[in-house]
Amino acid sequence: MASIDQQTVTREITVLEVTVAGPSGEARSLVRPDDTVTIGRDAANDLVVEGTLISRRHAEVIWNDDGWFLRDLGSRNGTYVDGEKAAFVAAVDGGSVHLGAADGPAVRFKVVTITEEVPRPPATPAPAPGPAAAPPASREAALHTAGALIRLGRGPDNDIVLADLRTSRHHAELRRTPTGYEVVDLGSRNGTFHNGRQVTRQAMQPGDMISIGRHEFIFDGMRLHEFEDAGPSSLIADDLTVRIKDAILLDDVSFALTEGSLLAVIGPSGCGKSTLVKAVAGLRPASQGTVRYDGRDLYADYAELRYRIGMVPQDDVLHRQLTVRRALRFAAALRFADDVPRKERRLRVAEVLRTLNLTERAKMRIDKLSGGQRKRVSVALELLTEPSLLFLDEPTSGLDPALDKEVMEELRDLADKGRTVAVVTHNVMHLDLCDRVLVLTVGGRMGYFGPPGELLSFFGAEDYAEVFREVTANAEHWHRAYRSSALYTRYVTEQIAEAPLPKPAVVERVTVPMPRDPADAAPAAAGAAAGAPAAGEAPAGAAGALPAAGGAAAAGAGAATTVLPAGAPAPESETAEQAMPARPAAAPTAAPGAPGAPDAAGSAAPGSGGDTGKPARAVGRARVKLGGASLRSRALHPAAPVRQFLTLCLRMFWVIGADRGLTLFTVGLPLALALLTRTVPGENGLAPGLTKFSLEAQRLLVVLAVGAAFLGTAAAIREIVNEATIYKRERAVGLSAGAYLASKVFVFSVIILGQTALFTWLALLGKNPPKDPLIFKEHWLLEISIPVALVALASMAFGLLVSALAKTTEQTTPVLVVVVMAQLVLSGGLFELEGEKVLQQIAWLFPTRWGLAAGASTVDLTKMIPFEDSLWDHTTGAWWRSVLILLLQVVALIGLARLALRRLEPGRQ
Incomplete structure (x- = not known):
């Protein structure tokens, strides 16, 4: 019982005692509700733990309405529970975790009760009677009662209609099972995510989260709580460090x-600005530290969150040969779901063009635009999917001051309209348009973060040029000065500590689906007969029961939609505990120990069903299990690979057709090579001569084989490296690598088959045919053309392999020359390879060796020249052997090119 005197009141409160056992002894701290206690090696922490395994800021103990939790802060060596890494752990009475290793320093938790004296509250008169207080205005919650089946998708016939072009028409279902509920993906193109991990079928536990596009659903065991990530988003970068081998590109940036x-990121050249942006955007994850998108771990949930992040690289990510509108339409076809109608995609493109004032230039080729306009087109590309975060790397590079200001003003406008924008720039003329400026010093360290108005005064500089000189010449000094300043505490430490937990915008509707089977229908019918409200209806007189304005349409199952104002009384069918809070971040979690409830480590209790043995993290007030897939393996496909393949093929044909120079080269090259064959002396063609030996057939076959090798290699050797920037960006938002490579192979195959047919026909026009063709007696030209075409296709595949491995286009030119020369020398047509043990085996790797062998078998070349080759036997078996080996080379080289594409995967260093 509390004792009362005139000044104070003594009360009992429950707190969490946190004990850390380190090398130098134990440290304790009491965590009160709403308090936060940090743990780490740095002396600024509440609990300091020494040791090489402990990070500077390793973990923190926080409070929310579900109790106390320990959250790992992206430590280098992690936090462990029962020998397994955990990102978010319930701090229950008697529980413990280990820091840095499974047997590292232990953190123990104990719930205790303490007494304390607080000032006595002043007496206040009773309020006069008046009307009932209005419910808190603003947000409204969406509650979906889980019946036998809930359908989710973009189509109006779903129980829950999701207005998002990245959502499939029929996207997923929540189904009742004998043991509970499960979510089932219906073959959607953007995927269904369960606790940040893409799934096709997954058992549901209380507290689990389903994500579809921008929509998130928290399952509380009986209902789905719906949220929509539609507004601006906060971003926290904490202790980011990027290492490549022994080099540190970014060092402890928060x-x-x-x-x-x-935000503007500035600093001298080579200080890590682009590295920082790629790390924060998830394209190249930091070696150490965390990035939090609205409180969620970006790296852990990148497969889902990447669609909400736009990235505009320094180089253009669009084909300049296309018009603005056509380029954006191709991008929309690749990024949106398959079943999004063409009309809807085009409307979205038109909307983005209007937003960025590009409508009047929609029909212009991108290479005809000014530098600033091209950057706006790149921004338009990212805005197609309506990202909440937008990153730009040097968007004003090479622009004059007027265009620079124009771009920065447009970025300011985008931020004012609800997006969070970060831009890397060298130009400091318009920093006043920014809310925050981050200055990096040489070595990738922080020199300043705060408002632009305080930057010059902090450095004691008169202009920005002096700031750049200081952070270059005295990098370590300014890094230490800022870290020890009040600015760092105010704008970094306090802001990170006060960072909000996830709070997505709440969708303004409540959908209660009607039961779909007789077993479910019976209780509803009984309730209706007794005068109870029917499923899908609000109780009579319930406050706020209004029709939804454009919410979920009534499905064939009879789903109805109502609106429940935030803070309004729950319908009579719900208890107070079931009612949705006014501004929730998640549904309540089942009590520890209850069937199906997560335990302290985030795993389900035995017998609850479902796979819940992964570490837990927080999503608002719920504990959600982390997926274990690596970031690089999460490049999923927004559109079906087949649809992507067709779109990429069509785009490639448009690009080639729009490039007049390339088109002329493609048509002119086989003509030029055919003219070269006319320089071969002789009148016998491919037939034996009147004398014992005739070199004309040999020379013609060599020119055909080497010419085909040049056609294939030259066509493809620069293709992928030329598009590397475009490919990386499209891959990061879900482009299928297989579809991309297949489109290159298909388009080049069509072109090369046409080229080789024209080349072979013109080269042998008017020439005598072989005396005794092996396969096609009446169509000897086809028998010659097949191996010539296969040589070109194998060389094309080799060109794609080289292009995928090359870092610059300049590297491909010498490779082209060397490869074509090697194809000539090792073809077997210049000198006898038979008997050359090493050289003969090496020659087997080259397509021209087998292409020439097939042609030699057809014309019976061993009877026309003074040396023999075992591969040239005049038999059908020898011809088929050469053709099949060429086919194997084509397949093998395409497979190697696919492996080489992994070098360009998101997250690769």
Whole structure:
């Protein structure tokens, strides 16, 4: 019982005692509700733990309405529970975790009760009677009662209609099973995510989250709580370090970016600005540290969150030969779901063009635009999917001051309209348009983060040029000065500590689906007969029961839609505990120990069903299990690979057709090579001469084989490296690598088959045919053309392999020359390879060796020249052997090119 005196009141409160056992002894701290205690090696932490396994800021103990939790802060060596890494752990009475290793320093938790004295509250008169207080205005919650089946998708016939072009028409279902509920993906193109991990079928536990496009659903065991990530998003970068081998590109960078703000990242060349942006955007994850998107771990949930992040690289990510509108339409076809109608995609493209004032230039080729306009087109590309975060790497590079200001003003406008924008720039003339400026010093360290108005005064500089000189010449000094300053505490430490947990915008509707089977229908019918409200209806007189304005349409199962104002009384069918809070971040979690409830480590209790043995993290007030897939393996496909393949093929044909120079080269090259064959002396063609030996057939076959090798290699050797920037960006948002490579192979095959047919026909026009063709007696030209075409196709595949491995287009030219020369020398047509043990085996790797062998078998070349070759036997078996080996080379080289594409995968260093 509390004792009362005139000044104070003594009360009992429950707190969490946190004990850390380190090498130098134990440290304790009491965590009160709503308090936060940090743990780490740095002396600024509440609990300091020494040791090489402990990070500077290793973990923190926080409170939310479900109790106390320990959250790992992206430590280098992790936090362990029962020998397994955990990102978010319930701090229950008697529980413990280990820091840095499974047997590292232990953190133990104990719930205790303490007494404390607080000032006595002043007496206040009773309020006068008046009307009932209005419910808190603003947000409204969406509750979906889980019946036998809930259908989710973009189509109006779903129980829950999701207005998002990245959502399939019929996307997923929540189904009742004998043991509970499961979510089932219906073959959607953008995927269904369960706790950040893409799934096709997954058992559901209370507290689990389903994500579809921008929509998130928290399952509480009986209902789905719906949220929509439609507004600006906060971004926290905490202790980011990027290492490549022994080099440190970025060193311990932290900052907090509030919602709807514009950040400029500046610093001298080579200080890690682009590295930082790629790390924060998830394209190249940091070696150490965390990035939090609205409180969620970006790296852990990248497969899902990447669609909400736009990235505009320094180089253009569009084919300049296309018009603005056509380029954006191709991009929309690749990024949106298969079943999004063409009309809807085109409307979205038109909307983005209007947003960025590009409508008047929609029909212009991109290479005819100014530099600033091209950057706006790149921004338009990212805005197609309506990202909440937008990153730009040097968007004003090479622009004059007027265009630079124009771009920065447009970025300011985007931030004001609800996006969080970060831009890397060398130009400091318009920093006043930004909310925050981050200055990096040489060595990738922080020199300043804060408002632009305080930057010059912090450095004691008169202009930005002096700032750049200081952070270049005295990098370590300014890094230490900022880290020890009040600015760092105000704009970094406090902002990160106060960073909000996830709070997606709430969708303004409540859908209660009617039961779909007789077993479910019976209780509803009984309730209706007794005068109870029917399923899908609000109780009579319930406050706020209004029709949804454009919410979920009534499905064939009879789903109805109502609106429940935030804070309004729950319908009579719900208890107070079931009612949705006014501004929730998640549904309540089942009590520990209850069937199906997560335990302290985030795993389900035995017998609850479902796979819940993974570490847990927080999503608002719920504990959600992390997926274990690596970031690089999460490049999923927004559109079906077949649809992507067709779109990429069509785009490639448009690009080639729009490039007049390339078109002329493609048509002119086989003509030029055919003219070269006319320089071969002789009148016998491919037939034996009147004398014992005739070199004309040999020379013609050599020119055909080597010419075909040049056609194939020259066509493809620059293709992928030329598009590397475009491929990386499209791959990061879900382009199928297989579809991309298949489109290159298909388009080049069509072109090369046409080229080799024209080349072979013109080269042998008017020449005598072989005396005794092996396969096609009446169509000897086809028998010659097949191996020539296969040589070109194998060389094309080799060209794609080289292009995927090359870092610059300049590297491909010498490779082209060397490869064509090697194809000539090792073809077997210049000198006898038979008997050359090493050289003969090496020659087997080259397509011209087998292409020439097939042609030699057809014309019976061994009877026309003074040396023999075992591969040239005049038999059908020898011809088929050469053709089949050429086919194997084509397949093998395409497979190697696919492996080489992994070098360009998101997340690769």
